[in-house]
Amino acid sequence: MLFYKYLILLIATSIVTYSCSTEQKPKFIKSPLDHIITQYIDKSNYSVILSDMDYKEDMDKYFHKYRILIEESQPTLTREQLNDTISSPTDIKIINTDWQEVSPIIFEEYQNDLGMTVLSKKNGQLDKNSSPAGVNNYVGNSKYGEWKTDSNGGSFWAFYGRYRLFSDLFFGPSYGYGYRYGYPRTDWNDYNRNYRNKKPYYGKTNEYGTRSNSNRNTSWANKPQSFKSKVQSKVSRSSSELKSRGYTSRKSYSKTSRSQSRYRSSSFRSRSGGFGK
Template sequence: MKLFKTILFTSMLLLIVSCGEERKKYLKSPLDTIITTHIDTQNYSVILADMDYKEDTDKYFHKYKIIVEKAKNTTETVEDDFDIKTTEWQEVSAITFEDYQEDLGMTILSKKEGVLDKQSTPAGYSNYVGNEKYGRWQTQSNGSSFWAFYGQYHFMSSLFYGSSHRYYRNDYDYYRTNHYGRSSYYGRNKNFGTSTYKNANSSWNSKPKTFKDKVRTNVTRSSSALKSKGYSSSKSYKGSSQTSRNTNRYSNSSSSRSRSGGFGK
């Protein structure tokens, strides 16, 4: 009888645990695929390059700009030391689209020396700005400093934010002190992200405000419906300080978890 009770208790416990696990249903996103594809890559950045919504199919989409540092600098020009590409449109869930709604033009995933970071930051902040390998801080006559890439890395200016824009040191220092490795950063004055002028060339910001407002309403409703069924995204699974070993564990056990995407104002 005692053995029977033990077996019965164990069975019930396993049932409860399995039911709890079943409620945690993660929606895979293209970012999960990028993480597993570059599992052995030490340094890369992913920028949310564009986003869209198709009313006829009720589907959400992202485009990503992926910047991968090649393992060895064996090429003749510095620019060839990087593999830079923009993906085709990638379908994402409503949860993913909603989660990144303010992140257009920003780095939303990066890896530096094997450490994975899933916080959103101004493009280039995570791997290149402040890195003396690529540039230096220049002081202006008014005493403020801005980041300037070395001549051979000047292409990064256009790659990240355009040659007419500057990253200032006081903004960057504030990020390093208060947000680095802990939370996403949109600038002290919210001057980075979806609604800023730096995304003027994106197809998303060419859409009329009425369309974007409608999408905002639709994605909130669709995302809430998915969450009510137990679905979630891996954006809550921060892991911003994951090492290469942890990243491997992520690819094996959590590749079905989603990071989200969003739309803007």
């Protein structure tokens, strides 16, 4: 009789243990960013900017567009060549993606990050924390520009003439409106010391991201506020419903060291099926 009691207890314990371990395993929803990581796994330095986002009512689907900047080998340039505003850089490859479908969870996670770097790789190290466009790999990098002083004595980052395209890419067309002197050194110092590879950075007063003037020519910025509010309410409900069923994104799950290890060893195959393909 004692043997059977022990056997029943062992079976019950095994069931509970299996159930708990099953519940702890997240069901990943694939993001286009996962594809980018695997596609450019052999690249040591790149940045991915969320260049636009939208919701298609007729399809009931959410979409992102990305701008990918890949750093190639830089030629040896003289100061005169760096200041040349006519020649285009040969060491930066720029790829603008088409619309990419994303799940409600992904859309909700990045709804404040329009115009920002949402994924970067620097010297082989991935960083999935959102930051102002270019501030991670290009601002503060003497290969592309230098710190200058404005008329008020403040320090700001200025790109060399050869890399003048960064001004439009990071700050938006009509450079100077809203970012008259580029990124202030105080902002870059704050990001570099307290946020890099740690957590998202939106500036000291949340001046970077979706509401920034640099996004004024995007599809999302040109949508009426009533549309945006409706989408935000809808995506919140849809995302919550998916999370209640055990779904998550790799960005969410990677906030723990345990998950970061699993993220590196993963083959990036989604368990969810159709999202983000």
